[in-house]
Amino acid sequence: MKRIISPPRSQLDKLRQPLTPGERVVLEFFDRHLPPQWEIYIQPHLNGLRPDFVLLNPNMGIAVFEVKDWDLDALSYEVRPREHSAPVLLGKKDGKTFSLQSNNPVEKILQYKKEIYEIYCPRLKQRAGFGLITAGIIFPFANMDPIRELFGPSTQYRSQAYQFANLHPIVGKEALDGDDITTVFPKALNGYDKRMTQDAYLDMRNWLVEPDVAAKQRQPVEIDRVQRNLVTSRTKSGYRRIKGAAGSGKSLVLATRAAELLGQGKQVLVVTFNITLIHYLMDIAVRWPQSGGKTRSDITWLNFHAWCKRVCITEGFEQDYKALFTQQHDENALRIGLPALTGRIIDMDTEDSVQRYDAVLVDEGQDFLPEWWAILRKVCKPDGEMLLVADATQDIYETAERWTNEAMKGAGFRGNWVELGISYRLPKVVQKHASNFARSFLPQESLSLPNSPQGDLGLEPCELRWLQVNEDMANEVCSEELLRLTTSGSPGTLAFADLTFLSDNRKTGYEVVKSLGSKGIKVVHTYDPNDKEQRRQKVGFYMGDARIKATTLHSFKGWESRALVIYLGNHTDAKSLALLYTGLTRVKRHPDGSCLTVVCASPALEEFGKSWPDFESKTLSIADYMTLL
Template identity: 50%
Template sequence: MIINDSASQVENTSGAIATVAEKRIVYPPANAMSQLRQPLTAGEGAVLDLFMRELPPAWEIYVQPHMNGLRPDFVLLNPKVGIAVFEVKDWDLDAMSYRNEPSSSIGEHTRENVLRAARDGRVFDVWPNPVLQLRRYKEEIHQLYCPRLEQRNGFAVITAGLIFPFAARERVVSLMAPHQTKEERETYCQYSPISGREAISGGLLEQVFPESIRQSSKYMNSDHADDLRGWLMEPDFSVAQRTPLEMDPRQRSLADTRTESGYRRIKGPAGSGKSLVLAARAAKLAGEGKSVLIATFNITLWHYIRDLVARASDRPGWSNGITTLNFHEWCRRTCHEAGAAWSQEYSELFRSVPERPEDPQSRREWRKRWQPVVDRILNVDVPDLASRAVKEPSVTRYDAILIDEGQDYRLPWWTALRRAVRDGGECVLVADATQDVYGTADAWTDNAMVGAGFSGGWVQLETSYRLPDDAMEMARTFATDFLKKASTDLPKSEQGSLALHPCSLRWVQREPETDTTAVCANEILSMMERAGLDGLANADICLLTDDQQAGAEVVRSLRERNIRAVTTFNDRGVESKRLKMGFWMGDARIKVTTLHSFKGWESRLLVVHVSRAFTDEARALIYTGLTRLKRSVQGSHLTVVCTAPELANFGRRWPEQG
């Protein structure tokens, strides 16, 4: 968010300079407009210029806000007056064929009409209906994002306007009239304004937004504004994508250099920059024209690593030469590249395993009978096959292979991957033994790694740049009390750093077997309220759980409240590779996933659901969840909902009890 001070100059999208007479909130900042994921059109830029010049300064301007998965072009907010949402259409009505139809979208034409237009040499566009879009925005703002607005009179503070910067208003009104209700056209037309090029070119704000002249409304107040702001703010992850990576001298040295042998192993606690070093090294090597494979364990980590590489690179086409795969996907690709016989052998490994059933009882029986078989196939048989197939000359070789979350790998997996490195190539492995959620970290002892290609000891990173100090202290306490491998890899604060990152830590303990669906859903709703007050984005809220079925129930509960969530599992709790591939922190929805799938990620708004803590791997997984909190000068929040009795005493040490 940017607050423009008195008489400051702000560069607008058309390159002109707008002078703001008093303070105004504009989000994203004016200097970030050119870096929006979907760049502003010429018409949107002209509308933004008009709002910056003519709107009273008390009106906040949000451009392409992340509104629970909806993406209007503009939302305007004044805590004393009201809310406005606008869609801007750069349509040239002289350059296209169109007609009105009584359907859910303008221009929903038959195939014959489209073909006829093509034969006549006419452009024929299928348009989403902007009137229906605006109606949807308005209804959701009233019903969901400002739930404290009056049921009957709340609509009186919400304007939903349509702007055509390059078309005459008279033609636009005629085109849209069949899709508007009588109330929208006549009775309450000031709340559904339609404007054209005359208003934009003439700077006539009162035509674009008639309610802008209002000074106050008895139906609007700061509480409603706080409710809405949480839905308007851009996710922290999206903001971070526009900023270059910041690295300390040690991290920079590791990213810019290689060892004499080309092999390097790095370990460090959560938030110490291991993935950052890996990404920066990949960017440097790719910039030198070398081919790089970044191997992860989790599918969900792909997006995160690629975004880090993009931030580390200063060149266009940064992804050229970089391949990002999780280990088992690399195995599958390797077998397919090796030839038909290898591909057939790969397929045969899974042929005896029946599909996982959908109903819960059958699924439990399937897990008991077949999960050990699947685990052996994935952990032993597939890597062994890939280790042999990679020797085929048709398999892709790389100048460098970089492995993230190496503690999750087994030593034979590393051996298989090494064979895909060209002679004289480079291998980098980073790991954190305290996050040993699969019980594999013992494979990476110095004795076990004899012959693995490394010489010398591990490079140690110690400082955590992720965790707020209070959260770091609780994570250290948990590791000391519950983890076996916590002696050397605990996070440490920056030397001389000040406590500039406030955070709230809340523990909610429930009895075993408690249905925590409502508890988790209510904690998410509570965090949404906090986000609005602190100027944080609801889209940064993440629920992490060790129970897929419980997570699916929370998703269903949120959906009943019309709150959308992006998740890595479906309602039946079955993990889906496709959903994992689509899991991205920049998504405008609330995130719900497993603790396993969130390894490597971070967020400043976390709800962690814990149902078990009786094994070493389960406790390592909990530690991983506690260390996902990202510090922020605006504050961060971590709530743990726990039904594991082993952790009750630990939970009592937390500052806030639920």
């Protein structure tokens, strides 16, 4: 039987957080001495926590280990008791004393154990289930006597836990050097524990499986022949426009083209409409091996209005910038006033103090106005390069219609659009239902529907569910569905950090986040009621975060996830329908399966929902629904 190690050994040298020498010693020790049924998870994404190791055995239980490479002679350590509080870990060097309490392994490991029991394995039996979890600390390069002396006050304070030494081992280098697995992990060689159920195993495993986005970050970008040609070439004029259906690789081409140009020593500006899309593009660009540099730092990545603000502030027009938002409605200021001010500033710049670029690349171009494009052209160097990618089918801001043939001629383009027609992202069953939705509900003249690759059999499993609800039930049903996915083990290798919730409005989204939070489920989201804080949340939103993701349908444009729960309220206007189509096309195929659930409160879409493989109506009153929970 081959042991499961995640991430696999072949990927360990590519981890963003490299293994320390001590962690490598411990990994080799566990792999040598543990029976093969014990699965080893390295630095797992655990609801925002990152323990060094978690061990999982479907027949025996769970273990979490913290590894400390500390040299107790290199720094003076002290654990000082405090009244009515846990003892504090202090360090002292060059006469200065400082707190290391946030890194106190005794406190940290007990926190891991408590959360595993209370949150990640909700179906473990009360009290008895707690004994299934071992929480250990390993010092690979320190002797046991000074370790015992140093942490004596901490273990004494936590005596209720540490009276069970077999469940809370603390070991030094002697145990590792002596290949003493039963001292390091007393339950390692036990064969069976009836308290460990299949439900508990699946609950824990879904928290431990490496998120898809983390694994992808270590792999080179995969592109087809047509995409590669677009990435590695330019037109004679330097202007190129690309359109294509959802999942056809438009953003992939743009991000890798940016990285390719960086490798050629070019100065590159990448502009989006959505703030949140920036991280996604950066995650693609870093995977292009020909970049020749640091794509995150050496390419300028900004959303359009942030770029406008930067020009205003750096050129000394801060007061004019602020005045825009006191004299005009914010929407008018962003749509008209700020771009116009930015254009005037660039026109007045006779000394080239405004940053110019060899290439300006614009993603989600259907969300831009032609006037914005014209302003960006002003900062493209002579003989530079401009790229616009778009999908009019995802026109949620109703701006695509402004891009008339006449406007295109005045924007520097010649010839036809380059069209990408093959969708590599969408599972075949999702492609079918998304296309049916577009044909039924979206303007036919702007449709750009995805096609499957030639020979695609659509063998990857994909779970599709449609839940029809009343609006007053949205919070409860969405929360219930997210929790169902965290305990169902379907898909079997779904990592919770890959789970994404999308809402058409911030209010419902915020209520769902609070509901999950009350159950201990941590979520990175962009729903804060405060607009300024929401903007900060968008800047910090990225798929590599170790928590469940939650944002609006607007903010997830251009992104992808293998596990989506989408909420749409009681709306059937053109914008809401375009939003739902955008959401449907965000799901990504995966060899081990993907899942998409729509929670819909619009009666006008119920008949469409009934065409899905799994349809359920929950249109009860909130009082009736609560009695069923």
